[in-house]
Amino acid sequence: xxxxxxxxxxxxxxxxxxxxxxxxxxxxxxxxxxxxxxxxxxxxxxxxxxxxxxxxxxxxxxxxxxxxxxxxxxxxxxxxxxxxxxxxxxxxxxxxxxxxxxxxxxxxxxxxxxxxxxxxxxxxxxxxxxxxxxxxxxxxxxxxxxxxxxxxxxxxxxxxxxx
Amino acid sequence: xxxxxxxxxxxxxxxxxxxxxxxxxxxxxxxxxxxxxxxxxxxxxxxxxxxxxxxxxxxxxxxxxxxxxxxxxxxxxxxxxxxxxxxxxxxxxxxxxxxxxxxxxxxxxxxxxxxxxxxxxxxxxxxxxxxxxxxxxxxxxxxxxxxxxxxxxxxxxxxxxxxxxxxxxxxxxxxxxxxxxxxxxxxxxxxxxxxxxxxxxxxxxxxxxxxxxxxxxxxxxxxxxxxxxxxxxxxxxxxxxxxxxxxxxxxxxxxxxxxxxxxxxxxxxxxxxxxxxxxxxxxxxxxxxxxxxxxxxxxxxxxxxxxxxxxxxxxxxxxxxxxxxxxxxxxxxxxxxxxxxxxxxxxxxxxxxxxxxxxxxxxxxxxxxxxxxxxxxxxxxxxxxxxxxxxxxxxxxxxxxxxxxxxxxxxxxxxxxxxxxxxxxxxxxxxxxxxxxxxxxxxxxxxxxxxxxxxxxxxxxxxxxxxxxxxxxxxxxxxxxxxxxxxxxxxxxxxxxxxxxxxxxxxxxxxxxxxxxxxxxxxxxxxxxxxxxxxxxxxxxxxxxxxxxxxxxxxxxxxxxxxxxxxxxxxx
Numbered sequence: 001x002x003x004x005x006x007x008x009x010x011x012x013x014x015x016x017x018x019x020x021x022x023x024x025x026x027x028x029x030x031x032x033x034x035x036x037x038x039x040x041x042x043x044x045x046x047x048x049x050x051x052x053x054x055x056x057x058x059x060x061x062x063x064x065x066x067x068x069x070x071x072x073x074x075x076x077x078x079x080x081x082x083x084x085x086x087x088x089x090x091x092x093x094x095x096x097x098x099x100x101x102x103x104x105x106x107x108x109x110x111x112x113x114x115x116x117x118x119x120x121x122x123x124x125x126x127x128x129x130x131x132x133x134x135x136x137x138x139x140x141x142x143x144x145x146x147x148x149x150x151x152x153x154x155x156x157x158x159x160x161x162x163x
Numbered sequence: 164x165x166x167x168x169x170x171x172x173x174x175x176x177x178x179x180x181x182x183x184x185x186x187x188x189x190x191x192x193x194x195x196x197x198x199x200x201x202x203x204x205x206x207x208x209x210x211x212x213x214x215x216x217x218x219x220x221x222x223x224x225x226x227x228x229x230x231x232x233x234x235x236x237x238x239x240x241x242x243x244x245x246x247x248x249x250x251x252x253x254x255x256x257x258x259x260x261x262x263x264x265x266x267x268x269x270x271x272x273x274x275x276x277x278x279x280x281x282x283x284x285x286x287x288x289x290x291x292x293x294x295x296x297x298x299x300x301x302x303x304x305x306x307x308x309x310x311x312x313x314x315x316x317x318x319x320x321x322x323x324x325x326x327x328x329x330x331x332x333x334x335x336x337x338x339x340x341x342x343x344x345x346x347x348x349x350x351x352x353x354x355x356x357x358x359x360x361x362x363x364x365x366x367x368x369x370x371x372x373x374x375x376x377x378x379x380x381x382x383x384x385x386x387x388x389x390x391x392x393x394x395x396x397x398x399x400x401x402x403x404x405x406x407x408x409x410x411x412x413x414x415x416x417x418x419x420x421x422x423x424x425x426x427x428x429x430x431x432x433x434x435x436x437x438x439x440x441x442x443x444x445x446x447x448x449x450x451x452x453x454x455x456x457x458x459x460x461x462x463x464x465x466x467x468x469x470x471x472x473x474x475x476x477x478x479x480x481x482x483x484x485x486x487x488x489x490x491x492x493x494x495x496x497x498x499x500x501x502x503x504x505x506x507x508x509x510x511x512x513x514x515x516x517x518x519x520x521x522x523x524x525x526x527x528x529x530x531x532x533x534x535x536x537x538x539x540x541x542x543x544x545x546x547x548x549x550x551x552x553x554x555x556x557x558x559x560x561x562x563x564x565x566x567x568x569x570x571x572x573x574x575x576x577x578x579x580x581x582x583x584x585x586x587x588x589x590x591x592x593x594x595x596x597x598x599x600x601x602x603x604x605x606x607x608x609x610x611x612x613x614x615x616x617x618x619x620x621x622x623x624x625x626x627x628x629x630x631x632x633x634x635x636x637x638x639x640x641x642x643x644x645x646x647x648x649x650x651x652x653x654x655x656x657x658x659x660x661x662x663x664x665x666x667x668x669x670x671x672x673x674x675x676x677x678x679x680x681x682x683x684x685x686x687x688x689x690x691x692x693x694x695x696x697x698x699x700x701x702x703x704x705x706x707x708x709x710x711x712x713x714x715x716x717x718x719x720x721x722x723x724x725x726x727x728x729x730x731x732x733x734x735x
Contacts, residue, residue, distance in 0.1 A: 011344060015281075022285050063468035069290040069310060072344040 002054040003032065004078045005154050006062055008047040009039060011070040019068055020047065027064060030056040033151025044072060048153045077156050084154040088132045089114075090123045093143035102142060109135045120145055128152075164335075168297035169195040169328040172261070173202045175304035178336045181205060181232050183223060183588055185216035189236020190276060191263025194328035208588065208617050210581065211609035213240050217247020218578050218607070219585030221256045222568050226543060227589040228381070230257040230312045237263045238276030241322075242283070246575060248318045249287040253572025254402060255375065257316035259307050260284075266326040267295065281322050289317035295324070298332035305340045314347030315466040316379060347465060351482035351490060359437075359461045359478045360494035363393060366435035366459075368503040371397045372418065372447075375571075376440015376464060376484045377406035383564045385488035386439065387411075393498045396507055398426045400441045401552075402571040405561040410540075415507065419447040420706050421553040424514035424725055427704070427712040429507050430455055438462045440484045443473040444572070453711030463487050514725055516557055517703065517718045525673050527551070527626040527696040531558040534596055534624060537680045542594040543568060543586050547579040547603035550632035553702040555598040566593075577606030583621040584614055594622065594684070601627040601653045611663040614689040622683045623691040625656055628698045636701045640716075660691040667691035 010016050017036060024031050032050040039046035049065075051058050058076060065074045094102055099121070106113055106123055109131065115122035125135050129152065136147070166174065172195060176184075183206050188196045199207055210216045213235040220231030231251075235244050241262040251258040264270065265277040281293045290310050292303050300323070307319040363369060377386055386406060390397050390413050397407045398415045407414055416423040418430055427449075430436070436458045441447070448454040451473055459477040462470045463484060470479040480487055518528045531554050534542070540560050545568040546552040552569055561567055568586055570578040583597035604625055614621055626632075635649040657667035670679045670692060683690040703718040704725065717725040 018282070019285055026286050060468065060472060067466070067468055069342060069345050 002052060004051045004053045004058045004076055005082065005084065005152065006049045006051060006058070006065070006074055006076050007154065008049065008065055008074045009041070009044050009072045010036070010047055011072065012038065012043050012045045013070060016045070016070045019070065020065065023064055023068065024061075027060070029061050035151040035153045037153075046153075048151070050152050077154060081157040082154045083157060084128050084152050085126055086129055086132055086152050087150045088125045088136070089148045090125065090136060090139060090144060091115075091120055091146040092123060092139045093119060093145055094121045095119065098142055102139070105135070105138050111135060164333065165331050166334045167194070167198075167329055167331050168300055168323065169198045170201075171297060171300045171332065171334045172304065172323070172328070173198060173205060174334055175301050175336060176232065177202060177204050179304065179308045180229065183208060184232045184234050185210055185219040185223070185585065186234030187213050187216060187236070187240060189238075189240050189263060191237035191265060191325045192234065192328075194325065195234075195263070208584075208613065211612045212607065213243035214247050214577070215581035215584070215607055215610040215613060217244045217258065217260065218250065218575070218581035219588070219613075220258045220260070221247060221251045221254075222545060222582035222585035223589040224251075224257045224316075225568050226565060226586045229589075230259055230308050231585065232259050232261065234261045235263070236276065237265055237280075238278045240276075241278055241280040245283060245287070246573075248284055248320065250570055250573040250575045250578065251318040252287045252289070254570065255316050255379065256318070257311040258318040259311050260318060260320045262320065262322050263328070264293070264322045264324040267324050270324065280320065284320050287318070288320050291320040291322065293322045294327055296332070297327050297330040300327070300332075301334060301336050302340060305337055306342060309340060309342070310345060314345070348467070348481045349483050349486060351463070351480040351487035353490070355478055355480045356487065356490050357494060359480060359491060362435060362459055362461060362478060363437065363495060364498070367500065368433050369393070369395045369435040369437060369500065370415075370429050370433045371395050372400065372430070372436055372438045372441050373397055373403040373406045374400040374439065374441025375402035375406075377403060378440075378565050380440065380465075380484035382440075382485040382488050383407070385485055385492060388492050389437075389488055389495070392492065392495055394500050394504065395437065396429060396504065398422075398429060400444070400447045400571075401556055401569060403441060404556055404567040404569075405563065405565055408562045409560050410562050415511070417556055418712065419449070421557065421702050421704065422447075422706075422712075423511075423516060423557070424704050424715055424717065425507055425511040427706065427715055428510045431711070431713045432506075433458045436460045438464075439488070440464060442469045445473075448473065449706045449710055449712040449714075453713070513723060514704075514717065517721050518558070519697075519700075519720060522697060523673060524697040525670065525676060525694055527628070527694070527700055528554050528558045529673070530624060530626060530676055530694050530696065531555055531598065533676050534598075534680055535559045537677060537684060538594055538596070542566065542596050543590065545569070545579055545583040545586055545595060545597045547597075547599045548574045548576045549600050549603060549634075550636065550700075550702050551598050551600040551603070551626045553633075554626070557702075576600075576603035579603060580607050580610045580621070580623065581613070583623070584610060584619050587619050587621050595620075597621055597623045599623065599625045600632055601625055601629065601656075602631040602651055604656070605653060608659065611660060611665055611689075611691075615664040618688055620688050620690075623689070624680075625691070625693045626696050627653065627656070627693050628696050628700070629653070630698060633702070635699070639699070639701065640705075640707070656691060656693040665689050665691055667693065669693040669695065671695045
């Protein structure tokens with residue numbers, strides 16, 4: 001597997017995201033996505049970073065991140081059993097003729113329609129990247145107006161030793 | 164006790180044992196300067212350019228082992244510190260840089276002399292702070308000194324808005340600070356140390372590569388014990404010079420692009436590298452894919468991110484060099500490697516460093532060797548960058564620990580004069596020589612004023628060849644002698660020194676070199692010597708860019724030259 005998932009616990013302070021992004025840019029690390037938000041610990045945020053292992057030394061990414069004072073802990077959770085999810089909002093072009101076909105696809109993917117307009121619909125989907133990619137590819141033929149994806153967040157499955 | 168932010172800062176600096184601040188005032192730091200005289204423990208040295216303050220604080224830190232402090236105002240003052248901060252960052256020097264900032268309501272509004280210095284210095288500091296409240300100052304200072312001076316040292320910047328200096332708060336200096344995300348490893352892992360000891364015992368042709376980490380950790384005795392116990396030759400990086408006495412029978416000198424032939428040949432032929440407090444920089448390794456092809460590598464360093472970054476490592480050991488070596492030495496028995504050492508001695512005898520004694524012009528290498536003779540090696544040598552730096556590294560015999568200060572990672576021209584000032588302030592009882600080139604010297608020449616105003620007795624030797632020497636050398640060797648933008652004119656440096664109030668001599672005759680050095684040493688204050696040296700002298704040996712350490716270019720004037728066995732085509 002070339003995609004590695006790193007999870008970093010960082011201090012919830014202004015400028016931390018800047019420090020991480022600056023590090024990634026200046027060392028030319030190849031990052032697919034970053035998602036960050038509050039964690040279960042007060043004052044700490046959880047940051048999920050997906051690294052392309054084929055073009056980047058993942059261990060260097062982990063060690064350089066760890067050097068940042070405001071990064072408390074970094075773990076590569078790729079090898080363990082993890083739950084990984086992403087949220088996507090897809091605004092797809094729809095007409096009275098295409099609407100029902102779109103709704104069928106949405107149903108199959110257990111996604112939700114959260115907005116309907118005369119010529120478009122917004123679909124909300126959660127799942128792993130493969131599922132989001134498949135849904136997106138199937139909807140392409142109708143014409144995608146806008147796409148917003150969060151990037152992966154992940155947690156190790158329960159019962160795992162350590163993290 | 165209720166004090167204003169400026170006083171809280173001063174109290175905190177005193178608590179941290181600060182004795183010197185190199186600085187330059189301005190609007191945003193006026194409230195701080197106003198209270199400084201009430202703290203006579205904090206000696207302030209006024210520089211002539213903030214870059215000088217940063218370099219002085221850096222060199223002060225390197226020679227004393229304390230954290231150096233520099234101070235500048237907002238905007239251009241802060242910007243002028245940037246090169247010096249980057250320099251300290253790349254050479255792992257503990258510096259706390261304090262900058263004033265515009266008052267809080269003006270931040271982010273493109274105010275007069277406002278600059279986002281915390282944003283600018285993110286990539287070149289270990290950490291930085293924008294202090295928004297006076298009651299945070301004490302904790303921030305304690306954290307800053309902890310971060311800067313421990314683990315792998317590095318610069319920390321504190322940006323303090325003008326109104327925070329004026330704001331009042333209760334001063335209480337914290338006993339301890341907890342940084343969740345900062346826990347440097349101090350002791351090496353016992354299992355790893357055991358593995359290393361085993362590799363060492365089995366090795367036939369080992370070498371030690373000692374870097375600045377040995378000096379930072381003060382591990383001189385431990386290194387010597389390791390080398391002598393197991394009879395391992397010691398090679399240093401540029402910044403590792405003076406970690407091991409160069410008159411010791413096991414010392415091979417420096418490796419790398421301008422390292423000694425015997426050091427480079429030893430690294431190329433070794434079966435075990437014990438790398439201590441060094442980071443396999445490209446100037447030291449040559450072409451990394453061809454580096455030490457037969458060797459296992461034990462890498463001892465306090466920074467885990469350096470291990471495995473450039474070179475594959477057989478046994479990594481994270482920890483402070485002194486602690487690790489102590490534990491390692493306990494596990495080792497006495498050993499000899501007679502055949503290996505004999506081979507190295509043969510290389511050393513066959514390919515010594517060369518000084519052209521035929522010429523009647525002053526050879527720059529000769530000047531350096533005479534400074535060594537006259538001082539008997541009892542001096543701190545502070546270099547610029549370029550040919551002057553390489554000759555200073557090669558032709559002075561460094562016997563005393565921590566007696567070599569040079570800009571290695573960033574390679575900042577103009578480092579020499581302000582750094583020499585910082586070094587002398589840090590160790591006033593030592594002789595300090597700044598060795599400069601005519602190009603670099605002009606970059607920070609205004610610090611002559613600093614030396615004179617505070618009577619800081621630095622001795623300055625300019626190797627004046629009328630060129631940007633190292634660039635000219637590359638144009639000579641790789642660009643068919645097309646000297647573009649390398650000949651440069653200089654002022655009469657002696658006249659400039661005298662205009663600043665410093666005595667000086669110009670030397671044009673070989674026979675006058677030693678007397679000039681002696682005169683400088685006798686003089687009780689700062690002194691400048693302008694040596695007019697051979698204009699087109701090159702630094703040898705050289706490992707050209709893209710070449711491995713086995714492909715050594717030797718001085719074409721030598722009777723016995725190194726036979727180069729190229730292993731790969733070099734691409735420039």
